[in-house]
Amino acid sequence: xxxxxxxxxxxxxxxxxxxxxxxxxxxxxxxxxxxxxxxxxxxxxxxxxxxxxxxxxxxxxxxxxxxxxxxxxxxxxxxxxxxxxxxxxxxxxxxxxxxxxxxxxxxxxxxxxxxxxxxxxxxxxxxxxxxxxxxxx
Numbered sequence: 001x002x003x004x005x006x007x008x009x010x011x012x013x014x015x016x017x018x019x020x021x022x023x024x025x026x027x028x029x030x031x032x033x034x035x036x037x038x039x040x041x042x043x044x045x046x047x048x049x050x051x052x053x054x055x056x057x058x059x060x061x062x063x064x065x066x067x068x069x070x071x072x073x074x075x076x077x078x079x080x081x082x083x084x085x086x087x088x089x090x091x092x093x094x095x096x097x098x099x100x101x102x103x104x105x106x107x108x109x110x111x112x113x114x115x116x117x118x119x120x121x122x123x124x125x126x127x128x129x130x131x132x133x134x135x136x137x
Contacts, residue, residue, distance in 0.1 A: 008035070
């Protein structure tokens with residue numbers, strides 16, 4: 001299942017439409033892009049979006065209104081737990097790097113081993129009917 005786009009219709013009066021078109025042209029955007037950005041912001045902030053000109057932003061904030069964007073206080077225990085988990089993740093990454101280095105070291109040692117010694121694979125013994133004894137060690 002894919003992420004299908006849906007169509008949203010807006011009805012605005014003619015003056016507002018012209019103003020929106022001017023805003024879109026000033027920002028070198030399509031009118032659709034302006035509305036998509038607005039809808040994305042609306043969804044991302046759970047419907048708490050105010051559209052105001054940038055130069056009027058400070059004047060619009062009321063003392064009674066909640067601050068925008070919304071802020072949430074996080075308990076110190078949550079922050080400490082997050083920091084602890086970050087440290088633990090860093091430690092695990094370091095251990096993983098050490099293990100990878102050790103595996104590489106072992107592979108290099110294996111590659112450098114003398115191949116003069118005869119190596120007998122157990123699978124090869126199964127097909128051999130000879131009664132020759134093999135001595136290990």
